[in-house]
Amino acid sequence: MSARVLRAVVVVLVAVAVAGCGAGGERASGGAADGRVTVFAAASLTESFRRIGKDFEAANPGSTVTLNVAGSSALANQINQGAPADVFASAAPANMATVTAAGNADGAPSVFARNQLVIAVPRGNPARVTGLADLSRSGVKVALCASQVPCGAAARTALDAAGVALTPVTLEQDVRGALAKVKLGEVDAALVYRTDARAASADVTGVEFPESARAVNDYPIVALKDAPNPAGAKAFVAYVRSAPAQAVLAEAGFQAP
Known part of the structure; x- marks a missing residue:
């Protein structure tokens, strides 16, 4: 191979290598997750x-x-x-x-x-809650999410659909806060998402209610x-x-x- 041909081959190989590095750099900075x-x-x-x-x-x-x-x-x-x-x-x-x-x-x-709401109650459901109307019974302590939180807005929609008026003992800033009140035994029930009740099934039971279909998030x-x-x-x-x-x-x- 002549010196001229050898130099040409080297130039081509270097150019290919540089292009490859550039493409890799673009993938790393622009397209790669x-x-x-x-x-x-x-x-x-x-x-x-x-x-x-x-x-x-x-x-x-x-x-x-x-x-x-x-x-x-x-x-x-x-x-x-x-x-x-x-x-x-x-x-x-x-x-x-x-x-x-x-x-x-x-x-x-x-x-x-x-996602839809359920009524979360402690295992065994000591307050015998079977629907939204039971939440308004005297002595039943209920936790809700605050109204500006999605689970709170959905709870208000469901309660209005059922014609149920109640005063919660606590308003929580997220659904986990409401669920925690049930797990700790501080309330008899809370309106939470079906997914959260399922994740905490060792401690709580999720009671389905028909009005939840009116408040799907x-x-x-x-x-x-x-x-x-x-x-x-x-x-x-x-x-x-x-x-x-x-x-x-x-x-x-x-x-x-």
């Missing part, structure tokens, strides 16, 4: 999103999912006040709307799950406009809507959108 993905999620998604987060990490080596779970209204306020987050998953469209109205969503939210999710990891945010949103993640949600008791 790696790095930390911070997800603000409604409290009722805690167990499901922990599992989905682990599955996402396994499917996207180099990624780490960090969950911040709380009431949807509190999370929406945090996002609108500038808290760094990549994804918001709300338990109701109303709380998502406060984020989109503030211009903090990257695109339109999509509904990925639905849609769960929307969206990548956020100022996401520190925009590629990871979009990848996580897509994964939540994928068949493996939907199977996790269905196992937890969520309904398909």
Whole structure:
């Protein structure tokens, strides 16, 4: 091989190597779902999103999912006040709307799950609660979520549909707070999501009631406009809507959108 030909071959190999490095750099910085993905999620998604987060990490080596779970209204306020987050998953469209109205969503939210209320009672149901009307009986202590929280708004809709008026002994800032009151024996009943009662089935029983069909909550999710990891945010949103993640949600008791 002549020196001229050898030099030409070397130039071509170097160019190919450089192009390959550039393509790899683009995948790492633009298209790959790696790095930390911070997800603000409604409290009722805690167990499901922990599992989905682990599955996402396994499917996207180099990624780490960090969950911040709380009431949807509190999370929406945090996002609108500038808290760094990549994804918001709300338990109701109303709380998502406060984020989109503030211009903090990257695109339109999509509904990925639905949820219904049950009456959570301690194991054995000592107060013999069988429906919403029983919650208004004298001496029955009830916990509800605050009205600005999705589970509180849904509870009010269901109670109004049943024509039941009651005064709760406590108003909690998320569904986990209401459920905890039942688990601790501080109340006789609480209106919580079916999924939360199922997750706590060792301690509580979920009593179904027909009016819950009037208060079904849609769960929307969206990548956020100022996401520190925009590629990871979009990848996580897509994964939540994928068949493996939907199977996790269905196992937890969520309904398909």
